[in-house]
Amino acid sequence: MLQCLEGIKHLGASLSKCCDLDRQSTAFEDPEILARETVFSVSEIEALYELFKKISSAVVDDGLINKEEFQLALFKTNKKESLFADRVFDLFDTKHNGILGFEEFARALSVFHPNAPIDDKIEFSFQLYDLKQQGFIERQEVKQMVVATLAESGMNLSDDVIESIIDKTFEEADTKHDGKIDKEEWRNLVLQHPSLLKNMTLQYLKDITTTFPSFVFHSRVEDT
Amino acid sequence: MKLTWLSAFDIISLSPGFDLSSLFEKDKSHRSDARFTTQKSASTIVSRLEEVASMGSFKVKKKDGTVKMQGSKEGRKGQLAIDAEIFEITPAFHVVQVTKKSGDTAEYSLH
Numbered sequence: 001m002l003q004c005l006e007g008i009k010h011l012g013a014s015l016s017k018c019c020d021l022d023r024q025s026t027a028f029e030d031p032e033i034l035a036r037e038t039v040f041s042v043s044e045i046e047a048l049y050e051l052f053k054k055i056s057s058a059v060v061d062d063g064l065i066n067k068e069e070f071q072l073a074l075f076k077t078n079k080k081e082s083l084f085a086d087r088v089f090d091l092f093d094t095k096h097n098g099i100l101g102f103e104e105f106a107r108a109l110s111v112f113h114p115n116a117p118i119d120d121k122i123e124f125s126f127q128l129y130d131l132k133q134q135g136f137i138e139r140q141e142v143k144q145m146v147v148a149t150l151a152e153s154g155m156n157l158s159d160d161v162i163e164s165i166i167d168k169t170f171e172e173a174d175t176k177h178d179g180k181i182d183k184e185e186w187r188n189l190v191l192q193h194p195s196l197l198k199n200m201t202l203q204y205l206k207d208i209t210t211t212f213p214s215f216v217f218h219s220r221v222e223d224t
Numbered sequence: 225m226k227l228t229w230l231s232a233f234d235i236i237s238l239s240p241g242f243d244l245s246s247l248f249e250k251d252k253s254h255r256s257d258a259r260f261t262t263q264k265s266a267s268t269i270v271s272r273l274e275e276v277a278s279m280g281s282f283k284v285k286k287k288d289g290t291v292k293m294q295g296s297k298e299g300r301k302g303q304l305a306i307d308a309e310i311f312e313i314t315p316a317f318h319v320v321q322v323t324k325k326s327g328d329t330a331e332y333s334l335h
Contacts, residue, residue: 084241169232204248
């Protein structure tokens with residue numbers, strides 16, 4: 001009997017949730033679907049949406065994030081061009097139309113959640129570094145990224161030093177000795193050096209419901 | 225002191241363009257970590273850190289390339305603990321990553 005009442009209460013709660021969404025006119029598909037297909041909970045999706053709205057309205061208020069708004073959110077200035085920010089943006093932009101909709105934003109950020117599977121993080125980081133998207137990371141690509149990073153941070157290292165750092169790195173990573181790092185070699189490298197994936201996890205995503213409170217309350221208080 | 229050697233990918237991961245955490249930070253000054261580069265030798269860096277630590281009455285412990293500093297005064301959120309990890313890119317080029325381990329962020333920023 002008690003279980004029956006609980007069931008009805010839950011059903012009632014779900015129905016009202018449904019109605020709230022209709023009234024709210026969301027510009028994206030049902031958060032429940034996104035929650036199912038990512039590691040985020042429904043309330044986290046809603047909090048993420050608050051962040052998305054903030055970023056996407058910075059330059060053009062059209063509910064989409066363009067490259068400039070992305071740079072602004074990342075560097076707090078739209079004057080900064082970055083090889084890496086471009087790469088990240090392109091990977092987020094799975095529809096390849098130069099703008100990020102909320103779905104693309106949420107699905108990409110899901111990979112950065114502390115609870116996301118490590119395989120997803122390994123895959124994403126591999127694609128990030130595979131600048132020419134050829135399915136392997138070439139020595140030339142690594143050099144380009146190292147030089148870009150050093151320039152960005154105002155660090156100056158001689159070409160010899162850079163070459164020797166890359167030599168050492170490839171010695172360890174390129175176990176097939178073909179001058180390239182393929183997916184398998186990348187995977188082995190990061191499993192041995194987990195700190196290489198540290199940028200692939202954003203602890204902030206765990207607290208997102210408190211950092212970006214959404215004004216629609218969907219959490220049900222469980223009666224004990 | 226034995227330091228962590230950085231590979232090319234470690235260097236690349238230092239790039240701010242790859243660090244999406246700034247999407248969530250409203251204010252850079254509230255970051256609980258900071259990174260800077262220096263061309264001083266490792267032993268100079270350590271001595272300098274020890275100097276700063278003694279000025280702020282911190283206890284210092286050195287372990288595996290990290291200088292751990294623990295405040296002895298009770299702050300608003302307990303004792304302030306700061307880690308300074310030193311990475312070697314070349315013997316004349318180091319990256320120091322400073323992270324607040326516990327305590328109040330405002331007190332940490334002062335130091």
